[in-house]
Amino acid sequence: MKQKSLSVWTIIAIIVTTITGLALSALPLGAGSGAAVWPNFTLCVVFFWLVHRPLGMPTLAILFIGLIGDLISGGVLGAGMLALLIGSQFVQAGAKALARSAFGVRWFAFGGFVAVVFLIEWILNSLPRWSPLPIGVPFAQFLVTVIAYAPVSILFRKVLRVGRT
Template sequence: MSQGVFHRLDGVARNISPFFVTLLLVLMALLPIRVTDFGPIVPAVALIGVFFWSVHRPDLMPIWAVFIIGFVQDLLTGGAWGPGIVGLLVAHALVAWQHRFFLAASFVLIWCVFMLVAAVAMAVTWMFTCMAMMTYIDPEPVFFQFLMTVAIYPCLAWVFLRGQRLFQR
């Protein structure tokens, strides 16, 4: 009987790990780093996590999890509530819309699609932030955040793939 309980707990832990890993990345991205002017261009690690898990294991990154990740990110950044949620939901929706495309795609192709999805999601987030703050915000930091996000995607994707293989054992 206890074998069944531990087996079910193991299954639950494996199923919620992408959600909690992405939340952990959100928290780590908000840690203070003593690098001048790094704050505005911190990579959008939540976007990377949502995109990766929506492509490779969409069953483990449902829309409610994306909403909670976006809400926590908006809550902790101290900005307007909503733009981060909308950006992540747009990214999730774009991936879900074309999920069959990703089934046989190579890493390079997925990375190129990530560039497009990240550009759209970050532009939507920037636009909603401008509307929520009722002011024009310079898009230059968003552009550099986009570049940092695209540059770090392969590293995090590699870590996520290793974790996914570990969980499949």
């Protein structure tokens, strides 16, 4: 099956949503242990475009987004990037089937994608310290990220519809 080529509107939408997702993920809503548990919008953005417009989310773009995400977060550089890269390979493998499936299935698949990314990130962040990191906050962030995908997905689909008209 031939993949859809990208309109100018879609390319702009992908760039703007990616930048916004990265910035929203680093909102200053408290800091450290006092920070509100906030969704990782970058994962929502990457997953949506991987499924609906795979051409707009090639491997090198994912690598770049992961690198920027790591630089903004100030964590172990490369950990988030590798986790996103590996997680996205699973989504790319099933992207065609997911694009045709019901929303519930896509949402479930997004949960799996976030779980894989968080698990790899947790391992890669624990390795340099030779001790497992606490999993409480990452698990809470996993839950809010999965919940956040539903409104994000609805909003993005409307953006795509506007582009068609």
